[in-house]
Every structure is written in structure tokens, then in C-alpha cells.
Amino acid sequence: MLIPIRRDIENVAAVYDRRIFSPTPTGLKSFSPGLAPQRLPWVNPEATNPERVESYLNQFAGDMASTPTGLGRSLCLLRVAALPQPWAECSQPLQGRPSLGDRRLPFSSAAKPDTEALPDIDVEEKLKEAFERGWSVIVWNDPVNLMDYVVFVFKTVLKMNEKEASRHMWEVHQKGKSVVARETREKSELIVHRLRGFGLNATLEQA
């Protein structure tokens, strides 16, 4: 479990004198465990819905489910013809580009075999990258790292917004781990190195 900061360590001089280990004159306890669930008042742990794992995966799954055929945007990139079906439009990432209309499948009645082909390099690179993103960066729970610190690290290293960073932090805290990124091998290695540099227990796993 990640931990909240002990709120009463405000005066380190007093702590250093070890007076903190004794009851204070007011009778208050030195330490106040059990603050964890309330440590981040702007985060509602219920609302974070920990059952919904990794945003990256969700994003990927969302992409896959976003076309009527279920093939997903990435796979639909292969279909380059300007098909007459209305559903064809939804997955045309190159829509709007002037040269799109020139691209026809050879067997299409509207095919123009002599037309200069659109460079497929972007499409191929995107496809390649999508398939190479098979390396997961996992952050594991530990008893020492502070909740707020973990959120800070996620924001700094992974460029997450506060809500997303908090959601992953809570997932680590409650489920023991969270997949915080799914990337190519090189990018994942870099992320693991940076997360570990901040003291988080991050590992790299190939899916």
C-alpha cells in the first residue's frame, strides 16, 4: 500500500529531538495512521472505478471498437479506396487529403491504375508502431512511496493529467499494480528507467 505523509511531522526539529515519540502536551497522538483514503480530497476513490484498468489499453480497445466492422482504425487504414458505403468514411484517417480520391483498389470499377500512389509510409509506420506496442510498463505497490509523490511522478514522467495520474495511483494502491504505459520496447525501457529513478517499483513486461 502506498502511504500518505504523516501529517504531524511538521516540525522536524521536534521530531529530531524524538519528542514526537512521546505523547504531546495536548494529549494528541504523535502519528495519525489511517488517513490514506482521505489523503487526496479531490479524488474520489469510488469514482476512479479501479475495475477499469489501464487507460492505454482502454484507448486501444476504444480504437478497435470504434468502427462498425470492429476492425479498428489501425486495421482500416489498409483500406484506401474511396468506398461508396457511408460507413467507410468513419475510418478514413486520410479523409480530406486531396490525393485520397486518386486511390482505388485495382479491382474497383473506379480504379485508376496509372494514378500515382499515395505514399503509404505514414500508414505503415503507424501500423508497425501499433503492433510493436507490446511492452507494458507496470508499477507495483510498495509500503513506502507517498501517494502524492506517486501522482507527481506519473505526471512528470508519463505526462498524465492529475485525474489520470490519481487513478493509476489508486489502482496501484488498491490492486497492487497498474499498467501505466504500453509502448515499443525502447520507449518502455526508457519509461521504466525514469520511473525507477524516482524510486517507483516499475517493471517491463512483454505482452
Place this chain on the structure above:
Amino acid sequence: MTCEQIEPARWRLSFTGPEAGFLIQVLARLGKQYQENVARMPPALRAYWQGTITRGGVAGKDDLKEAQEVLAEARAELRAERLALVENWMREFELAEERDPWKVEISSAERDEFAATLNDRRMLLALELGITEEDMEADPGRISNEVRRAGIFEIDVLGHFILVMLGPQIYRP
């Protein structure tokens, strides 16, 4: 300890005398830890400094060894960088004309790096002493073992330092 923003990306840290003394002791111990040979460390510490790459939850497969070595190398370089950073901080303290309060001005990047360095000490202490979740939740006053109690105390105080340093970004009392 306080952390005051003096420019958009520049900060002034101020430590009281006892805080500065505590910090320097911590940095001295941390410097020694950075110089230790990883191969001679206990398994938990070695794992911390080497990192892990697995496939299907299994580490050490031949084709992953290279990636594991790259990660371990990067971790070794990090230790050297952190050692230099610790030495710089200790030198700053030695040269300081005033140590109560002791004031240091650093950039945002230096501040983040220093926070991560202090967190290293927290993590290493926890691994060395086998600190558990129960230990961290317990009242330290009830921990009879002096070494563990001091360790938890140090982990807590350094956590406080880190949150104060990063305060404007994350600390919301």
C-alpha cells in the same frame, strides 16, 4: 523546512539548523550506499538497483537478457550521478556561511532530482530493514526495535521534506 518559489523555475529551500544537520547525516549515509558494490548487496537491494524485465511474468529469458543488461547499466549510471549530486549538496553545506537557517537556491529540475534522491534513501532504508505496510501504519512509539524505529522516523521525515519541496505542485494540506 520551507520551499519558496523565487522565479518561475527556481526555488529557495530553507532548513533550520536541526533539519540541515539531519539532512547532511542522511546524505552522508546515502553517499556510502551509492558507492557500494551492487553485486555484494542483499537480493532485495540488488533487485532495486538492477530493475526487472519479464515476459509473461518470467524473467531471465535469453532474449531479454540484453534488455536487462541495458537497464542495469542505466541504473548504475544513475547511482554515479546521484553520488555526485549528494557530494555537491554536502559541499554546499560545508561552504555555507550560515547554517541556521541553511538556504539553498535550486532550479526545478534540480529540485525534482533531489526529491528523487531523498526518496532513494527512503526506499533503501525500507528494503534494508524489511519495512512493511504494518510498520508504516503503526505508531512508531510502539516499535520496540530502536533501529527500525529510527528507520521509520527517517523515512517519514524525508517524506515530509519531499512533499514540502514539491509542495506547489502536489502538497495540498
